Amino acid sequence: xxxxxxxxxxxxxxxxxxxxxxxxxxxxxxxxxxxxxxxxxxxxxxxxxxxxxxxxxxxxxxxxxxxxxxxxxxxxxxxxxxxxxxxxxxxxxxxxxxxxxxxxxxxxxxxxxxxxxxxxxxxxxxxxxxxxxxxxxxxxxxxxxxxxxxxxxxxxxxxxxxxxxxxxxxxxxxxxxxxxxxxxxxxxxxxxxxxxxxxxxxxxxxxxxxxxxxxxxxxxxxxxxxxxxxxxxxxxxxxxxxxxxxxxxxxxxxxxxxxxxxxxxxxxxxxxxxxxxxxxxxxxxxxxxxxxxxxxxxxxxxxxxxxxxxxxxxxxxxxxxxxxxxxxxxxxxxxxxxxxxxxxxxxxxxxxxxxxxxxxxxxxxxxxxxxxxxxxxxxxxxxxxxxxxxxxxxxxxxxxxxxxxxxxxxxxxxxxxxxxxxxxxxxxxxxxxxxxxxxxxxxxxxxxxxxxxxxx
Amino acid sequence: xxxxxxxxxxxxxxxxxxxxxxxxxxxxxxxxxxxxxxxxxxxxxxxxxxxxxxxxxxxxxxxxxxxxxxxxxxxxxxxxxxxxxxxxxxxxxxxxxxxxxxxxxxxxxxxxxxxxxxxxxxxxxxxxxxxxxxxxxxxxxxxxxxxxxxxxxxxxxxxxxxxxxxxxxxxxxxxxxxxxxxxxxxxxxxxxxxxxxxxxxxxxxxxxxxxxxxxxxxxxxxxxxxxxxxxxxxxxxxxxxxxxxxxxxxxxxxxxxxxxxxxxxxxxxxxxxxxxxxxxxxxxxxxxxxxxxxxxxxxxxxxxxxxxxxxxxxxxxxxxxxxxxxxxxxxxxxxxxxxxxxxxxxxxxxxxxxxxxxxxxxxxxxxxxxxxx
Numbered sequence: 001x002x003x004x005x006x007x008x009x010x011x012x013x014x015x016x017x018x019x020x021x022x023x024x025x026x027x028x029x030x031x032x033x034x035x036x037x038x039x040x041x042x043x044x045x046x047x048x049x050x051x052x053x054x055x056x057x058x059x060x061x062x063x064x065x066x067x068x069x070x071x072x073x074x075x076x077x078x079x080x081x082x083x084x085x086x087x088x089x090x091x092x093x094x095x096x097x098x099x100x101x102x103x104x105x106x107x108x109x110x111x112x113x114x115x116x117x118x119x120x121x122x123x124x125x126x127x128x129x130x131x132x133x134x135x136x137x138x139x140x141x142x143x144x145x146x147x148x149x150x151x152x153x154x155x156x157x158x159x160x161x162x163x164x165x166x167x168x169x170x171x172x173x174x175x176x177x178x179x180x181x182x183x184x185x186x187x188x189x190x191x192x193x194x195x196x197x198x199x200x201x202x203x204x205x206x207x208x209x210x211x212x213x214x215x216x217x218x219x220x221x222x223x224x225x226x227x228x229x230x231x232x233x234x235x236x237x238x239x240x241x242x243x244x245x246x247x248x249x250x251x252x253x254x255x256x257x258x259x260x261x262x263x264x265x266x267x268x269x270x271x272x273x274x275x276x277x278x279x280x281x282x283x284x285x286x287x288x289x290x291x292x293x294x295x296x297x298x299x300x301x302x303x304x305x306x307x308x309x310x311x312x313x314x315x316x317x318x319x320x321x322x323x324x325x326x327x328x329x330x331x332x333x334x335x336x337x338x339x340x341x342x343x344x345x346x347x348x349x350x351x352x353x354x355x356x357x358x359x360x361x362x363x364x365x366x367x368x369x370x371x372x373x374x375x376x377x378x379x380x381x382x383x384x385x386x387x388x389x390x391x392x393x394x395x396x397x398x399x400x401x402x403x404x405x406x407x408x409x410x411x412x413x414x415x416x417x418x419x420x421x422x423x424x425x426x427x428x429x430x431x432x433x434x435x436x437x438x439x440x441x442x443x444x445x446x447x448x449x450x451x452x453x454x455x456x
Numbered sequence: 457x458x459x460x461x462x463x464x465x466x467x468x469x470x471x472x473x474x475x476x477x478x479x480x481x482x483x484x485x486x487x488x489x490x491x492x493x494x495x496x497x498x499x500x501x502x503x504x505x506x507x508x509x510x511x512x513x514x515x516x517x518x519x520x521x522x523x524x525x526x527x528x529x530x531x532x533x534x535x536x537x538x539x540x541x542x543x544x545x546x547x548x549x550x551x552x553x554x555x556x557x558x559x560x561x562x563x564x565x566x567x568x569x570x571x572x573x574x575x576x577x578x579x580x581x582x583x584x585x586x587x588x589x590x591x592x593x594x595x596x597x598x599x600x601x602x603x604x605x606x607x608x609x610x611x612x613x614x615x616x617x618x619x620x621x622x623x624x625x626x627x628x629x630x631x632x633x634x635x636x637x638x639x640x641x642x643x644x645x646x647x648x649x650x651x652x653x654x655x656x657x658x659x660x661x662x663x664x665x666x667x668x669x670x671x672x673x674x675x676x677x678x679x680x681x682x683x684x685x686x687x688x689x690x691x692x693x694x695x696x697x698x699x700x701x702x703x704x705x706x707x708x709x710x711x712x713x714x715x716x717x718x719x720x721x722x723x724x725x726x727x728x729x730x731x732x733x734x735x736x737x738x739x740x741x742x743x744x745x746x747x748x749x750x751x752x753x754x755x756x757x758x759x760x761x762x763x764x765x766x767x768x769x770x771x772x773x774x775x776x777x778x779x780x781x782x783x784x785x786x787x788x789x790x791x792x793x794x795x796x797x798x799x800x801x802x803x804x805x806x807x808x809x810x811x812x813x814x815x816x817x818x819x820x821x822x823x824x825x826x827x828x829x
Contacts, residue, residue: 070791107791109745110656110741110743111739111743111745111746114739114740114741115546115550115783119546122666123543135655136654136655136743139655139658140658140740140741143658143740144740147664214645214648215654215655216653216654216655243645244654
């Protein structure tokens with residue numbers, strides 16, 4: 001498998017004949033139509049590209065939100081963003097300015113994301129963008145939003161390359177981008193390895209199979225996690241990348257079984273592992289299903305799998321709101337459920353991206369007020385400095401960012417307890433009665449991890 | 457007569473009736489309205505069209521005054537778009553890229569009748585050539601290097617598909633192209649350490665100025681349109697259409713159809729290469745979803761069908777119509793309904809107006825004037 005860090009960084013890519021927007025505007029006075037029609041038209045067709053004159057905070061503060069709205073996670077993110085904006089407006093807005101939220105659908109496609117991100121920065125002239133669920137989409141719009149100096153708070157995707165190959169390697173260009181959550185998959189891998197140790201202590205499970213989406217975000221699990229497990233004297237007899245459109249799992253389960261694994265760590269964001277859980281429960285395979293599984297974060301997942309989900313675990317920022325990560329976690333979750341719990345379309349809970357997006361909007365508000373401006377066109381550095389000073393108690397945890405000179409520049413800092421255990425990436429487990437418990441880390445536990453009963 | 461035959465005939469009669477109602481009422485009335493407005497305009501423009509016919513018309517086909525007006529309005533609209541359509545520059549730019557694709561598909565499949573389902577593999581080859589060069593060779597490579605190489609790679613791939621398959625008659629060519637695109641799509645994922653899989657490869661945009669970018673796409677598109685129109689109206693075009701109508705007759709006349717089919721594929725691959733490069737830079741990257749996936753080939757076909765196959769300018773109009781509906785007018789319907797509406801439109805055109813909407817319009821305008829009544 002490819003090591004993502006070995007791809008040559010192309011951050012300094014700039015065709016000599018590619019013209020930056022600002023230098024072009026400088027050179028022409030306005031973006032007129034190639035000079036062909038200079039003087040033909042009063043406004044020169046500059047369509048909404050005029051910087052707002054360098055004022056401080058404008059009439060309204062506009063926040064753009066990008067998410068795949070065909071995915072419940074995206075919908076949860078949108079609703080959580082609306083809640084955050086409504087709260088902020090009830091509380092006097094950002095520096096007494098009303099906040100406006102504009103959500104656009106990325107349709108989970110990089111090219112669609114570029115189109116709608118272009119609309120946000122050019123036509124809506126947003127003061128910040130929050131969201132994006134997949135790393136492919138996140139990275140596809142970074143050039144564009146950096147060109148417009150727009151603060152970009154990533155709330156869904158977790159590939160470390162978003163910071164290592166962009167922010168850290170060309171800071172001047174990508175300093176507008178921050179990751180508010182979840183902890184990046186480099187740390188996620190560490191969480192999983194610590195959790196494996198917990199399972200080993202609790203159940204005597206020492207052999208683990210790794211099965212993952214064949215996608216950018218899982219390369220860390222297929223490399224670093226395997227190394228960490230081996231360092232901890234745990235066996236990893238099987239590492240498997242599955243095509244993201246995989247729908248049949250019989251052979252995968254048999255392979256894990258044949259490898260003698262006590263548990264299967266599966267990392268599915270694109271793949272729906274529901275059918276796999278059904279087959280696993282029906283066949284009473286002698287191993288646990290653990291790891292990261294986006295579909296399993298759906299509040300309706302237990303019903304959708306007709307109970308087969310029982311005993312499978314997944315990590316999720318916010319722990320689905322079942323435990324007091326901070327004093328804000330449960331109240332926020334309850335407020336969301338009150339507003340949307342009975343809505344026709346899922347999710348009935350915020351889901352991880354909702355928790356993070358909600359926090360991101362508050363983080364931006366606080367930073368903008370500290371900076372005294374949302375005019376990113378002229379004062380990006382001031383806004384970036386203010387964001388770097390963030391120390392915010394959110395619903396998903398305590399939010400602080402890595403500094404400009406660190407490996408994971410502008411990334412969410414992991415929180416650790418006294419033993420070095422990372423605490424802001426908790427695991428939840430479905431139970432036999434359809435309830436959801438937080439089983440790890442121990443400080444947040446609502447119940448102990450339970451092994452499937454057929455494993456005796 | 458069996459039940460099935462009766463049902464078949466019943467449906468046939470129904471379609472026939474709908475067609476005749478459409479023709480007699482809507483089109484006749486439409487022609488009446490156009491006639492009332494059109495006759496004076498035709499008289500006004502005819503002298504200009506006459507002059508064109510005596511000069512360029514020999515190369516590009518003769519036109520009437522109203523047809524000239526349509527061309528002038530369309531051309532003027534395209535050239536002045538940044539003045540009236542700032543908010544629509546992105547869809548217009550994408551429309552122009554897809555117009556290049558649709559015309560490229562048309563000169564091969566529309567003209568010869570050998571339908572290709574694999575043209576997105578050709579545009580993908582160009583995009584990926586640019587992407588791979590930038591990623592693995594040198595991020596600073598000049599466009600003067602990447603563009604010709606990308607077009608060359610597309611042509612080579614085109615020949616690799618065409619040489620073995622175009623010698624065969626019947627559906628084999630279509631099947632080969634179809635499989636090729638599926639293969640290509642899988643390859644982009646299988647070779648993900650080279651291609652970055654679904655994430656794709658970042659490519660620098662030409663410019664962040666939408667107006668400038670628009671012209672950087674529209675100018676090549678107009679050049680492709682002029683070239684392919686010229687070819688389509690030349691003897692080569694005639695032979696290609698003859699191949700579609702009756703390949704045996706072409707052979708009997710002493711012309712080697714295989715040779716012409718191969719030429720048509722090269723003629724088609726070059727614009728696909730140009731379009732692929734344009735899309736890579738407009739899109740700021742190449743990825744399998746945007747470039748290779750077989751849906752893209754189907755969309756090119758749909759554009760050519762809506763506009764009118766084997767007319768070059770028809771697919772051009774069809775591309776703008778399709779992208780306009782897709783990205784501007786039908787966006788409000790939501791994801792699912794939007795695509796339902798689009799494919800329904802394509803189906804209706806296939807059933808009721810096989811020659812395409814733009815050809816209908818063209819003929820309606822032509823019927824009003826000139827000396828070809």
